Amino acid sequence: MHFIFRFALVLSPILLLSPARAASPEDRYIAARDAAIAKLSNDNKINEAVDKAEAAARDELKGQLTAILSQPARPGFAHAQLNLDTLYKGDMGFGMLDGLRFDADTGRDGAKIGEKRADGSFVEPKAHIIVTTESLFTRWLHEHKTWWDKGSKNVPQQVDAALKFEGLYTQAISTDAAVVNFDDLPIAKPASATLAYGFLAGRTQDSFPDKADEVFVSALADGKMYVAYGEIEPAVQVPACTAIRTDYNQKADAAAEKLERKQISRQAYDKLGDLHQQGEDAFKRCFTERAPQQPAFAAATRQAQALLEAAIGK
Template sequence: MRLIWTLLFMLAGGAALAASPEDDYIAARDKAISDIAAQESANAAVETLDAQNTKAMADLQTRLSALLGPLAVKDFPAAGTINLQSLSDSDIGFGMLDGLRYTTSDNGPSLVATTRGLAERWLKSRADETDENLRLPAGIDAALKLDAFYTQAIGADAAFVSTLDFPLKKPEGADMAFARLGGWTQDVGPIYDQQVIVTLVKGDRVLIAEAPAAPPVPKIAACDALWTAADAAAQKFQEAYQASELKDEKAYDAANAAWEKGDGDYRTCMGEHLPGDPAFPALLAHAQELADHMAGK
């Protein structure tokens, strides 16, 4: 009898120590990153690196597909492709959120799905970042309030800049729902092609949907005027910098400061005026519909 209990205890202990599917995925991802880094250090041919990256990404996609199962959100396909864009830290798109991306077209709505465990691990890795520009809170609720979260999680070659947050109603059954309006940019100034981004946490799933704002975000004259004035002032400082033989750095800094202030003033203005615009109820309804679909309605 003692032998039987000992065997049962050993089997239970072994099961408890078995790696979870998330652990297996993380281990496979980290090994692939390490292997590619070693190949790069050895000056491997580009073709070799590309082939290794493609093979590893396919393996990770298979693991994530098994982990997540088919997606069941209206207007999105059941199968997705890996959200990561590269396993080389020298490439754009390295280090994005571990998950699958679902979309029907390049310019249409997209949705990134992951588990809460993978999202929390990803955030923890960024909470420990030494570069403060890349550092994020470890908690999901705090991270969702930062543009940097969307830039790092689902963006690749541009930064996400918010216009405002929607007063979203949390769908029944959801643990958390958050919606933001904004756009992707590589520069300061107005972003006229904006996106609605909705993040929903439900049980073990974290879903981040992105869709072109419908209707399109209207231009607001008072806000455009703020940017136009700031841009004109910055241009004068820039011209003074270019004209000076010694390249006066003060003029250069003043130009950048004027652009950055104008950008901030423009976005603040849009956030204040847009809720009173006739287009806003439809934009809010668009965000709410996305959230409801993500919750299973």
């Protein structure tokens, strides 16, 4: 009995000093990220030393995520990069999803990355895969709970609802335009996944695009969150739906012209409502109804499924 008591006394300081409450690898990553953001964002200078400091911080964060995620190489994709465009608060691209990003090593039709196309644009990777942990993803959701200004819809805090919110993808990836969801895709959930979602997409800085030229897929599997997106060929479009929106836009322009010429009263003009928005809403309803009947929709679904399998690796 005395032996047990003495043993407990010896053990007590050890227990007090045990690393049970030590910071987890993810805690250390978040702390390092936030420290780098604070240091760089408070430094108003832009010079070689600051650039080197940011590069060193990015290398450190990438190394930590590489150890946390332990991701294998993916055929057809380049080595993993840190999925953070910038560590400067206020810069475009700040606040992207914490994770590693794999970029396809070729562009559409196998074109070499960086080559100049006939239209003057440059070839970019045809697909991207972002990998993070479920807990880092939920932390990121919490950080983005009020990311956009008051009055704008922000990302839901439940994972399944968040994956269906198009604004999540605008905030999570490198883009200078908003991601828009045209329609859900009937992808099959991989056996290892507890959640999976896919949709037809486009990007816009103004009005809703006429065609969907990308797919986005996301999945939660084995404690990791995968978000992948890529160009599709052919794009999915429904000319009849575009014609409906064009008709509304023409009516809107005609009404505005009549108002300017005082051919109709302000009261009559206001009674028409927002014809441009009505046309956009009608286009979306039409697209949702008719797009699944297009051969390109089935092709897009297959491409999305293949991208999801490449992301999860099974």
